Amino acid sequence: MHISEGVLSGPVLASGAVLAxxxxxxxxxxxSVDNTPKTAMLSAVFFVASLIHVPxxxxxxxxxxxxxxxxxxxxxxxPALAVALFLQAVMFQFGGLTVxxxxxxxxxxxxxxxxxxxxxxxxxxxRPGRVFGVAVVLGAxxxxxxxxxxxxxxxxxxxxxxxxxxxxxxxxxxxxxxDGVVTGAAxxxxxxxxxxxxxxxxxxPAA
Amino acid sequence: xxxxxFFAGRSPVHRLDPRVRLLSALGLAVxxxxxxxxxxxxxxxxxxxxxAAAARLGxxxxxxxLLHLNxxxxxxxxxxPWSVPGRFARTVWGLSITEEGIRLALEITVKGxxxxxxxxxxxxxIDPPRLGCALKRLAxxxxxxxxxxxxxRYTDVIHDEYGRLRHALKARAxxxxxxxxxxxxxxxxxxxxxxxxxxxxxxxxxxxxxRGFDGHFHALTxxxxxxxxxxxxxxxxxxxGAWAWLELS
Numbered sequence: 001m002h003i004s005e006g007v008l009s010g011p012v013l014a015s016g017a018v019l020a021x022x023x024x025x026x027x028x029x030x031x032s033v034d035n036t037p038k039t040a041m042l043s044a045v046f047f048v049a050s051l052i053h054v055p056x057x058x059x060x061x062x063x064x065x066x067x068x069x070x071x072x073x074x075x076x077x078x079p080a081l082a083v084a085l086f087l088q089a090v091m092f093q094f095g096g097l098t099v100x101x102x103x104x105x106x107x108x109x110x111x112x113x114x115x116x117x118x119x120x121x122x123x124x125x126x127r128p129g130r131v132f133g134v135a136v137v138l139g140a141x142x143x144x145x146x147x148x149x150x151x152x153x154x155x156x157x158x159x160x161x162x163x164x165x166x167x168x169x170x171x172x173x174x175x176x177x178x179d180g181v182v183t184g185a186a187x188x189x190x191x192x193x194x195x196x197x198x199x200x201x202x203x204x205p206a207a
Numbered sequence: 208x209x210x211x212x213f214f215a216g217r218s219p220v221h222r223l224d225p226r227v228r229l230l231s232a233l234g235l236a237v238x239x240x241x242x243x244x245x246x247x248x249x250x251x252x253x254x255x256x257x258x259a260a261a262a263r264l265g266x267x268x269x270x271x272x273l274l275h276l277n278x279x280x281x282x283x284x285x286x287x288p289w290s291v292p293g294r295f296a297r298t299v300w301g302l303s304i305t306e307e308g309i310r311l312a313l314e315i316t317v318k319g320x321x322x323x324x325x326x327x328x329x330x331x332x333i334d335p336p337r338l339g340c341a342l343k344r345l346a347x348x349x350x351x352x353x354x355x356x357x358x359x360r361y362t363d364v365i366h367d368e369y370g371r372l373r374h375a376l377k378a379r380a381x382x383x384x385x386x387x388x389x390x391x392x393x394x395x396x397x398x399x400x401x402x403x404x405x406x407x408x409x410x411x412x413x414x415x416x417x418r419g420f421d422g423h424f425h426a427l428t429x430x431x432x433x434x435x436x437x438x439x440x441x442x443x444x445x446x447x448g449a450w451a452w453l454e455l456s
Contacts, residue, residue, distance in 0.1 A: 004276060010240065031354075037412045040357030041404040045404050049397050052397075055389075097326055098240045163286045163290040181391065188394070190402060193398070
């Protein structure tokens with residue numbers, strides 16, 4: 001989910017850039033040098049996963065998975081998604097460079113929220129079926145929050161965009177469903193195969 | 208992947224220093240993004256079209272990129288003329304459209320296309336590893352630059368891995384539909400990609416450590432400014448100045 005070049009006004013672009021830089025800085029500080037390859041690898045996986053298209057009606061929707069990336073990356077989701085979005089902007093012109101800050105924020109902030117809720121719940125729910133349920137809700141919620149942030153960014157530029165924004169959020173309902181179930185199944189898979197990947201302290205710098 | 212479309216060129220633009228291209232693109236893009244007058248934006252579109260022509264970008268690939276952007280612009284044209292309050296212009300299909308709405312949609316279309324042409328001509332023509340080096344020289348944090356370079360390297364590797372898994376799914380008569388079965392299959396696919404990539408990351412880190420990685424990458428090729436780089440920077444600054452003067456007068 002991203003905003004194209006030329007749509008937003010200067011102040012919105014600037015505040016998005018400042019907030020994104022703050023998030024990237026915090027994320028980088030929490031990423032030790034030894035964790036760089038892991039973060040890069042996850043960033044690449046989410047880049048590739050966004051190429052997965054799910055047929056929907058006559059058309060199809062592509063996965064976003066910012067909730068799942070947040071759950072796995074924690075604070076480092078900011079630099080990881082910023083790099084992926086930068087590459088997408090340079091290679092395919094999805095999104096763009098002047099809107100990079102705003103787009104990073106739209107994607108990464110819901111991921112961060114999903115991370116905190118997931119680890120709060122992960123201590124409480126133990127049964128795999130319930131972890132699946134939590135992950136489904138968080139995956140869908142992250143897409144919804146991204147949609148709302150996108151609406152807010154457009155609305156800050158003037159009320160004229162509200163019609164456009166409402167259309168965009170409505171178009172993302174199937175994405176919410178797809179992202180939710182895919183996030184749930186992926187978390188369930190990791191829980192069975194490599195549960196240590198879901199432990200948050202893994203991302204803190206080694207003592 | 209189609210990401211390697213533009214940077215294997217030998218045009219005058221390709222010969223400019225990557226740092227100069229990156230900074231000029233950024234400066235010009237900010238100026239364009241902040242402009243509101245159609246004169247400035249028209250001028251910017253003209254300039255960026257010239258740059259794209261000078262970079263000798265493949266016409267077909269470039270058109271595809273612009274089509275992607277303009278699909279969204281078409282959506283704006285279907286909404287904005289009706290929804291922006293302002294002076295009445297005319298009635299189309301029983302709905303009144305406003306001059307302000309048309310102007311806003313036009314402004315955004317010109318602005319978006321100009322910025323995309325600009326970045327395609329100046330930044331998409333730098334090959335990614337060199338772009339990483341240029342970003343490092345422009346004082347971005349080392350960790351971010353390393354992240355960037357590793358992502359470039361492993362996106363292709365993981366894309367291949369994904370291709371193999373999709374083949375395996377296809378071999379088992381998997382037909383994607385909007386169903387719980389499809390979504391679960393994709394979920395396990397993503398989970399498998401994640402687990403394998405983490406294991407790969409551990410091997411990569413061990414290999415990097417073996418070769419003495421201490422948190423620094425060493426670039427083999429340096430950068431050097433030539434007279435043409437300075438001329439280009441000067442021209443970019445003149446344009447930014449002229450646009451600022453047009454906007455503020």
